[in-house]
Amino acid sequence: MSNIDLYTVVEGGSITTPKGFTSGGLHCGLKKTERNDLGVIVCEVPATAAAVYTTNIFQAAPLKVTRESLVNGTLRAIIVNSGNANACTGEQGEQDAYEMRAEAARYLGVAESDVAVASTGVIGELLKMDRVRSGIAGLPEKLNGGASGADDFCQAILTTDLIKKECCVKVLVGGEEVTIAGAAKGSGMIHPNMATMLGFMTTDAVIAAEDLHSLLRAATNVTFNMITVDGDTSTNDMLVTMASGLAGNETLTRFHPDWAAFAAAFTHVCQSLAKAIARDGEGATHLIEVQVNGAVDDDAAAAIAKTVVGSSLVKSAIFGADANWGRIIAAVGRAGVPVSPDRVDISLGDIEVLLQSRPVAFDEEKALVYLQKSETVLITVDLHDGSGTATAWGCDLTYDYVRINAAYRT
Known part of the structure; x- marks a missing residue:
């Protein structure tokens, strides 16, 4: 059920x-x-x-x-x-x-x-x-x-x-x-x-x-x-x-x-x-959902999910419809929790971009359309280190975020 x-x-x-x-x-x-x-x-x-x-x-x-x-x-x-x-x-x-x-x-x-x-x-x-x-x-x-x-x-x-x-x-x-x-x-x-x-x-x-x-x-x-x-x-x-x-x-x-x-x-x-x-984040055009699976425990998964979804570089890449998975794996690696660096999988929606920490040839045009057209962009990270899971949510970083906050009091 x-x-x-x-x-x-x-x-x-x-x-x-x-x-x-x-x-x-x-x-x-x-x-x-x-x-x-x-x-x-x-x-x-x-x-x-x-x-x-x-x-x-x-x-x-x-x-x-x-x-x-x-x-x-x-x-x-x-x-x-x-x-x-x-x-x-x-x-x-x-x-x-x-x-x-x-x-x-x-x-x-x-x-x-x-x-x-x-x-x-x-x-x-x-x-x-x-x-x-x-x-x-x-x-x-x-x-x-x-x-x-x-x-x-x-x-x-x-x-x-x-x-x-x-x-x-x-x-x-x-x-x-x-x-x-x-x-x-x-x-x-x-x-x-x-x-x-x-x-x-x-x-x-x-x-x-x-x-x-x-x-x-x-x-x-x-x-x-x-x-x-x-x-x-x-x-x-x-x-x-x-x-x-x-x-x-x-x-x-x-x-x-x-x-x-x-x-x-x-x-x-x-x-x-x-x-x-x-x-509804200020200036946002996409909701970003980061699902982390296979972490050593749920706390580790949560730390990684929050680090990825909070990365200014990841957020900027989503706004620009750039399937730059390097920014994602960099965020995974700096989350401060144990990760095996040779067996990480990453997907954007149903598009695999990294498998066992190695690049996967993928359709760049399909990825571009997915990132441009999807109201919710799903990033899935599988660490293959345990049973820990977590999901975090955020939004892309846009020009309007700067505009709104530069003039917040005025």
Whole structure:
């Protein structure tokens, strides 16, 4: 049985599809454009909650506030702004993050300790709190449990993203239908050290707090931690999940007979969002998927996959439709893990370019067409050293990436 047989993807589903959740968003004036820049997700009951955070030493003020809110393992709401990261903003930035939490709690009628805070945007600038306060006051009337509320929220968290990122699945747990959904933003300053720029997951499952947290970490490691756009890790990365428990299923733990199905569904949502982030990398024209097989173990495979997909030379070659496998094998060799240098196979799609570490005559024109026309470019590396496997995702490196980031603040 494949993983997809364990759950069903909900077309048109969103973060408000699981029972108990509403969301909304609006433009409060943090962005120069008229795009939404303030959003909120609300659960009608105290939700079991967990989060993972960036590994960057310089962590933005909202992360400190969210860590404090999650001490008790529950949340009722997440307030998010884009257009300003509130990072490296000192004591005033912390005060502003705490005020965001307090104002959201006041207008939503929940406890301050039940509100998480997230921000994304330019680093080193203070929030325009008069606009944030006004925006938070207007959020309650924007809340709804339908598609419009979810869409307004998704638009509110975007920065240089071109598209919103959503996923929703259903899975049976003890005969009860359970829904898992997610929304994320991320396009640049993305590197596999944590999760994503910002990610939010909702479910109506009844699940033990410690098992939700361990599942979040496990799913993150094989999805969000396996993507890279540009090798940079943000100060604001955060992935938060909330479980309302309103599906009425038997409490899920790792010992439940349907745990494997739930975990597969949960991981699918994470992977779908992670791949969407990589596909929407700043200036990207291709999604790159690197599959590594035959490594000494899974950790070695992951290190190699991430090194290949993060190589600026590999990314540039894909953009230029150049089947330059030398860049790929060079990346394999510098990943810092054991590899037998005389038995590596490499393929681009179904085109073998290297066999047992020796060049293979291949159709250059066919390779050119594959690299030019394929939305997803698959690079397969087989090391023949063991049973370790891993998959990583990234995107090509284009002229537009430089253009976007050269003018990010202006």
